[in-house]
Amino acid sequence: MRRWPWIACGVSLFFCWTSCCAGYDGWQDGGPAYIYVKPTQKSPFHMPYDEGMKCADCHGWDGVDAYTSATMSLKKSAKGRLPQDEIKKAILETLKGSGDYREMYALATSFNDEPLATCAEFILDPETLTLYASSEKQTEKLFHIAANPRVSLVYVRQRSDMMYFTDPTGVQIRGRAVQLKDGDPGFDEAADLCLETAMNHMPEAMKQKMTREAMMANIRKNQLITKVIPERIVITSGDFIRRGLHRKQIWEPRAPR
Numbered sequence: 643m644r645r646w647p648w649i650a651c652g653v654s655l656f657f658c659w660t661s662c663c664a665g666y667d668g669w670q671d672g673g674p675a676y677i678y679v680k681p682t683q684k685s686p687f688h689m690p691y692d693e694g695m696k697c698a699d700c701h702g703w704d705g706v707d708a709y710t711s712a713t714m715s716l717k718k719s720a721k722g723r724l725p726q727d728e729i730k731k732a733i734l735e736t737l738k739g740s741g742d743y744r745e746m747y748a749l750a751t752s753f754n755d756e757p758l759a760t761c762a763e764f765i766l767d768p769e770t771l772t773l774y775a776s777s778e779k780q781t782e783k784l785f786h787i788a789a790n791p792r793v794s795l796v797y798v799r800q801r802s803d804m805m806y807f808t809d810p811t812g813v814q815i816r817g818r819a820v821q822l823k824d825g826d827p828g829f830d831e832a833a834d835l836c837l838e839t840a841m842n843h844m845p846e847a848m849k850q851k852m853t854r855e856a857m858m859a860n861i862r863k864n865q866l867i868t869k870v871i872p873e874r875i876v877i878t879s880g881d882f883i884r885r886g887l888h889r890k891q892i893w894e895p896r897a898p899r
């Protein structure tokens with residue numbers, strides 16, 4: 643009789659273990675079926691694709707990534723897709739800010755599988771689409787990045803008329819973050835860029851209080867530069883919808899031009 647509690651405990655541990663792990667195992671076949679669109683009939687708003695393509699070409703699991711059923715499947719269709727240099731131009735136009743490519747983003751990081759989204763201003767290098775931000779040491783996002791350099795950023799153009807359904811503007815970036823501290827190669831150039839663009843938006847009174855040199859000394863001492871090297875940028879735009887294109891266009895640094 644005394645054995646029963648142990649057996650009960652073992653059985654419940656086994657079920658707990660299988661249910662915890664089932665989610666991960668299932669992904670080999672594409673995860674739960676409820677995530678998928680049933681490709682029987684498409685709506686008049688469906689994005690265009692090449693003639694001869696079958697629904698299953700895009701609406702199945704082919705093990706590429708979690709985007710298989712949506713955004714990344716668009717790469718399979720030439721119809722509706724812009725060339726890489728035009729996508730880059732649209733990205734630059736969207737993220738140019740007041741002309742210095744400084745804009746506000748939400749930065750997503752993760753520590754021990756716990757995600758965190760943080761608002762941060764980044765400056766975009768219009769040549770490479772690398773992003774730079776200078777921020778106070780010791781903040782939560784910096785711990786996250788030190789532990790896990792995989793990051794994602796999103797830019798959303800906010801609208802006062804709320805017409806997001808027909809005219810959205812957004813940029814989603816996925817990439818690798820590098821932390822630069824004073825003395826690291828590339829720190830000086832990046833810190834210069836961050837301070838220069840920050841000063842474009844500083845009130846005169848603030849500039850009076852501190853010289854540029856003192857501000858730079860402060861950055862060197864108290865701040866870290868977060869450099870984000872993009873691996874994929876997806877831009878969504880109402881302009882693409884009106885032109886009959888895929889509403890999302892994908893830019894990748896190594897994609898053929």
Ligand code: HEC
Binds near residue numbers: 684688689697700
């Ligand atoms: C080139 C890839 C591609 C092909 C081919 C394709 N789809 Fe899609 N489909 C997509 C993507 C991407 C979305 C997600 C759209 C979004 O992000 O809003 C989608 C969304 C849908 C949706 C939900 C939204 C809507 O517009 O109705 C349905 C239903 C659908 N597809 C059915 C079909 C059917 C039926 C076919 C074949 C006749 C088909 N699709 C062929 C890529 C494709």
